[in-house]
Every structure is written in structure tokens, then in C-alpha cells.
């Protein structure tokens with residue numbers, strides 16, 4: 001048999017390269033690997049075989065490894081992560097050594113649809129967005145604008161729709177209802193116009209569909225190597241093709257709204273009209289009253305706020321209603337509290353506790369991601385190299401026995417309420433649902449206001465029953481949803 005010297009050299013070089021890469025990876029993660037690091041596939045096999053219940057699986061694996069460990073993805077994909085649910089690590093990353101942990105260029109690339117808004121920005125750009133939005137979010141007039149908008153939408157749309165569903169004895173996907181409700185109120189509070197996607201005939205509203213599709217494509221980019229989605233984008237196929245089309249539709253929707261708001265602003269300025277306004281209108285005024293605030297800046301801000309606010313509230317309300325419907329004693333206590341509140345305007349402490357408890361068990365954003373700038377050692381002792389990606393599992397944190405006790409898998413609003421009947425403060429690096437440190441969610445207070453209005457109105461008027469045997473499991477997606485929606489039927493309260 002004849003062997004060509006070049007072929008022998010090539011095969012030999014390939015074997016050396018293979019062995020070198022294999023042992024280099026093993027050396028890198030010989031400390032704290034989660035799983036066996038297989039040639040080529042890395043640690044993906046157990047993840048792929050548990051994809052259906054990925055969050056519960058990751059929680060179990062994290063707890064078996066003391067809360068932190070290393071995950072190595074397939075070779076040459078750079079999908080390598082330090083994964084943690086340790087509150088001390090979270091505190092370190094989000095607050096103590098905040099400057100060392102950024103969203104980073106890869107995050108911005110994956111979320112490029114959001115432009116340069118607060119969600120993707122780092123350093124000075126982030127500081128600028130943060131202080132501007134912080135000042136707007138904390139004004140009394142914006143808070144009352146949001147509250148009034150949500151109240152009106154509940155009265156004019158949500159209650160009539162639920163009446164219609166009840167009258168016709170229909171089953172409905174409550175998650176879909178919240179999705180549409182929140183899309184409409186997010187449009188109203190940010191852009192000042194309501195696309196009316198929530199209606200009895202569940203109309204197809206192009207901008208709503210496009211926004212959801214952009215979100216799905218962004219998630220897809222998280223799940224495949226960068227080179228694959230980049231190639232798909234270059235070829236204009238698959239999820240990337242869908243992304244381009246959906247992006248165009250939603251972008252146009254935003255820019256049209258911005259153009260009409262600018263016209264309205266000049267009219268309002270002429271009339272010296274200072275009524276309560278939507279966020280972008282207030283922002284245009286704040287920016288020195290300029291009518292020519294950069295469209296891109298306004299568009300990126302609006303897109304970021306849609307991303308921050310729409311799916312999170314939908315997710316929180318959906319899981320809350322499922323938990324309440326399956327825990328009649330909690331439901332009875334909330335109803336009792338609503339009754340007292342209507343009579344004496346008492347604070348809704350129990351409802352607040354129940355919402356926190358739903359957010360603990362089902363955090364709307366189940367995973368957060370950070371990139372290290374410099375070498376560091378986490379409080380758990382795990383080493384972090386420059387450029388290292390860190391995944392923080394909010395889902396696993398909410399089910400951490402050491403933090404929440406042996407009953408951490410149970411839905412118990414009481415754990416949030418002190419003996420004096422007040423809400424117990426839990427530091428944000430433990431109750432991490434709204435993020436922690438300087439990048440804590442800016443919409444936290446507004447979210448509680450909105451969720452309480454919606455929960456109170458629905459629960460006071462209707463009894464929500466989950467359709468028997470309807471499957472309930474969380475999705476693997478950016479926002480934690482119920483895979484098959486929340487199928488319910490409703491009856492009027494007597």
C-alpha cells in the first residue's frame with residue numbers, strides 16, 4: 001500500500017492538534033466541571049437530553065456542585081461559561097466588582113436589534129441612559145400616567161373581553177391575553193398610542209407579531225454558535241431571514257410613531273400644553289425641549305423599554321395566576337385582602353407577598369449573562385479569566401435550599417410577611433428577579449403597580465379555573481413562559 005508523506009503529516013498534525021485541544025480544555029476546566037467534557041461535543045450531551053426541563057435540571061446540577069461550576073460547549077464555539085446561583089457571587093458580580101462585569105460586545109451583537117439603548121449599553125453610554133431614564137421613571141406624573149393608562153385599559157378592554165369569554169363559556173389562553181394587554185399598555189406608556197391588539201377576535205397585529213418574532217430570533221442566537229447564525233444571516237436563511245423581516249416591520253412601527261410624536265410635540269409646545277404624557281414625549285421635552293432629538297436615540301430607547309417591560313410582566317402575571325388558581329387558600333386570602341382594601345384602602349401586603357413568591361419561583365428573566373473584563377476570583381473560589389462569560393441562574397437562585405429553606409419548592413406568600421404584617425426585605429442579590437446593584441431594574445415599582453391593578457381587577461370579578469390536565473412547563477427562552485400557554489375558563493364571582 002502506498003502512503004503519501006503529505007497525508008501522513010496531515011493526519012499526524014490533526015491527531016496532535018486534537019490531543020492538544022482536548023487536554024488544554026481539560027486543564028482549563030479541571031477545577032469544577034459540571035459534566036464529562038467529550039471530544040468535539042464538550043459538555044452538551046446532558047444539556048441536550050434535558051432540554052425539555054432545562055431550568056429544573058440546571059438547578060439540580062448547580063446545587064449538586066455547591067452553586068457554581070464550569071460548562072464547556074462544543075469545540076471552537078466559544079460557548080464556555082462559568083454558571084452560578086451563589087448569592088455571594090451574584091453580589092460580587094453585580095455590585096462589589098461591578099466595573100469588571102459588563103454586558104460586553106457579544107451581548108450587543110446578539111441583541112443588535114435593540115441598538116444602543118440602556119439594555120445593551122455599558123460604561124458611559126449606560127450611565128447616560130440610566131440617569132436620564134431614572135429621572136423620568138421616578139417622576140410622580142409618569143407614575144400616575146402609567147397607573148391611569150393601565151386602569152383605563154383594564155376597564156375598557158380587559159374586563160369586557162373577560163365578560164365576553166365568560167358569557168360564551170369559552171376557554172382562553174390567559175398568557176396570550178396578558179401578552180396582548182401588555183403590548184398595548186407598553187405602546188401607550190412609551191409611545192402614547194394603543195395598537196389595540198387586545199380584542200375579542202384576537203386580531204393579527206403586525207407590529208405585535210414582529211416584536212415577538214424579533215425576541216424569538218434573539219433567543220435562537222443564544223443557542224447556536226456565533227458562526228452558525230452569522231452564516232445564516234449572510235445567506236439570508238432560517239431564523240435570521242425571519243429576524244430581518246420582523247425587525248423591518250417593528251422598526252418602521254417605532255419610527256412612524258416617533259415622527260407623529262414630534263409633530264404633536266411642536267403643537268403642544270405652541271399651546272404650552274403640559275398634560276401627563278408618555279415616556280418618549282417627556283424624554284423629548286427633557287432633552288432641552290429639542291424637537292429634533294435624534295430619531296435613532298428615541299428608537300433605541302423605545303425598543304429597549306419594550307424588551308424590558310412587555311414579556312416580563314406577561315410572564316410574571318401568567319405564573320402568578322397559575323399558582324393562585326392551584327392554591328385555593330392563597331386565593332381566599334388575597335380576596336379577603338382586596339375586600340378590606342376596598343373598605344379601608346389598606347396596603348395589599350399579602351398580594352405583594354404572593355407576587356414576590358411567584359417571581360421567586362418563576363423569575364421572568366430566568367438567566368442573566370455577564371462578561372468579565374479582567375482576571376478575578378469569585379467569592380466561591382472559582383477563577384474568572386478575562387473575557388470569560390458568566391451565566392447567573394435566577395431560576396436556580398429561587399430554589400436554593402440554603403437561602404429559602406427546605407420548603408423552597410413550595411408557593412408560600414407567607415414567607416414574605418413578618419409577624420408585624422409587613423413585607424420582609426430580602427436583599428436583591430438573593431431575590432434577584434429584578435437584577436441587583438447599579439443595574440437594578442428601573443421598572444420594578446411600576447411593575448408592582450401594574451400587576452396589582454390587573455390581579456385585583458381580575459380576581460375580584462372572576463374565578464379563574466385552569467383547564468384540567470392542561471400541561472404546565474416553563475419554556476427555554478429569554479422570558480420564562482408556559483410552553484403551551486395558560487388555558488383557563490372563568491366564572492363570575494357572585
Ligand code: HEM
Nearest residue numbers: 305308309312313316364365433434435439441442443447
Ligand atoms: C415583572 C416585571 C419585571 C421584571 C421581573 C424585570 C426584571 C429585570 C431584570 C432581570 C433586568 C436586568 C436585565 C439585564 O441586565 O440583562 C431588568 C432591567 C431593566 N428593566 Fe426590568 N423587569 C420588569 C419590568 C420592567 C418594566 C415594566 C420596565 C419599564 C418599562 C423595566 C425597565 C427596565 C430597565 C430600563 C432595565 C435596564 C436597567 C439597566 O441596565 O440599568 N422593567 N429588569
